[in-house]
Amino acid sequence: MIELYAITDHPGPPLPDVGPLNAVATEDLAAVCAPTSDGEVSPDALWRHEDVVEALMEDRDLLPVRYGTRLEDESAAVRAVAERYDELAVALDRVRGAVELSLRVLVADEPTQATRQEPASGAEYLRAKTRRGVERETAVRILHEPLSILARASLQASPRSPSELLRAAYLVDRPTVESFVGLVARLQSVHPGLRLLCTGPWPPYSFAER
Amino acid sequence: MTDKVLHAPRELDSFAGDLPRLENALSRRIGADPENVQRGLAQLVLTVVELLRQLMERQALRRVDSGTLSEEQVERLGRTFMELDKRMEELREEFGLDEEDLNLNLGPLGNLL
Numbered sequence: 001m002i003e004l005y006a007i008t009d010h011p012g013p014p015l016p017d018v019g020p021l022n023a024v025a026t027e028d029l030a031a032v033c034a035p036t037s038d039g040e041v042s043p044d045a046l047w048r049h050e051d052v053v054e055a056l057m058e059d060r061d062l063l064p065v066r067y068g069t070r071l072e073d074e075s076a077a078v079r080a081v082a083e084r085y086d087e088l089a090v091a092l093d094r095v096r097g098a099v100e101l102s103l104r105v106l107v108a109d110e111p112t113q114a115t116r117q118e119p120a121s122g123a124e125y126l127r128a129k130t131r132r133g134v135e136r137e138t139a140v141r142i143l144h145e146p147l148s149i150l151a152r153a154s155l156q157a158s159p160r161s162p163s164e165l166l167r168a169a170y171l172v173d174r175p176t177v178e179s180f181v182g183l184v185a186r187l188q189s190v191h192p193g194l195r196l197l198c199t200g201p202w203p204p205y206s207f208a209e210r
Numbered sequence: 211m212t213d214k215v216l217h218a219p220r221e222l223d224s225f226a227g228d229l230p231r232l233e234n235a236l237s238r239r240i241g242a243d244p245e246n247v248q249r250g251l252a253q254l255v256l257t258v259v260e261l262l263r264q265l266m267e268r269q270a271l272r273r274v275d276s277g278t279l280s281e282e283q284v285e286r287l288g289r290t291f292m293e294l295d296k297r298m299e300e301l302r303e304e305f306g307l308d309e310e311d312l313n314l315n316l317g318p319l320g321n322l323l
Binding site for chain 1: 214215216217218219221222224225267270271274275281284285286287288289290291292295308309310313
C-alpha cells in the first residue's frame, strides 16, 4: 500500500528529506507518495502526514491530498491521476503561488458553557438568537469582506459554536500573506469586543477542489 | 502548532474547545462495532432533525421580526425552540456528538447547515 500526500508539478524540485517519498509522474503532474504499512490511524499519524505536505509546500505548489488516502501501488496512483488529469491540472493552477490562511472569530465576553445562564424567557431566547444573527452578518461585513479583497479566493464555513461569529478560509498569494496578517491585526485593534485567531500558512486544503 | 498562529488574541483558551475533536473524529472512523453503527445512525437522524429545527427557527425569527405576533405568541414560540434546543443538546451528549457532527458535507454544494 502507498499513501498519497500531494499532487504537484512534474518535474519539481528535489523531494524534502522527511521520509521515503517518491514522485510518480503522469504527464506534467506528479503524485507524491510513500509506502505505508496498513492500519494505524491516529492524530500523530495525521500530524506526520501534515508535516510531509507542509515540507513539500515550502518550495513548490501543490494540491494537498487528504490524510488517509491510500492506493494499492504506484501504478494505481498513475491511473488515479490520469483519470482526473484535466481537473487536477486546473485545480493546481488555481492555487499556484498561494497558501491558505484560516480565520476564526469569537465574541470576547461570552460566558462559557458552564456559567451560561438559560434565557429568562422564550422571548429573550428569540431575541438572543436574532442578536447573534445580526452579529454574524456584521462580522462578515467588517472582517470577511475587507480580508477577501486581499485574497485570491475565500470561503466561509458555518460557525461551530454559539459564540463563534465567523469561520473562514482565504487563498492568499505568498507575497501578500504579511499584509493580510497586518490587516487582521488592525481589524482586531479596531474591534476589541471580538477575538480574532488567524492561522497558517496551510496547504490549500479548502481550495483544492471545487 | 504554535508557529502556525499568525495573529492571536491575548486570551487563546476560548479557541481550545476544538482540540478533543480530532481524537474523536479519527477514532470513530475505525472499526464498525455495533456501538459505532448505532452512533452513526443517531448522527444521521439527528442531522435531519437539526436541519428541520434550524429551518423552523429561522422561519419563527422572521415572523417575530415582522411584528405580526402577539407578545404571548412570541413567548410561546421562544419557549418551544428553547426546549427543542435543550433536548437536542441532551441527545447529542447521549451519543457523544458535537454540533459540528450534525452537518453533512455535500461536496460541491457545500455544507448542509
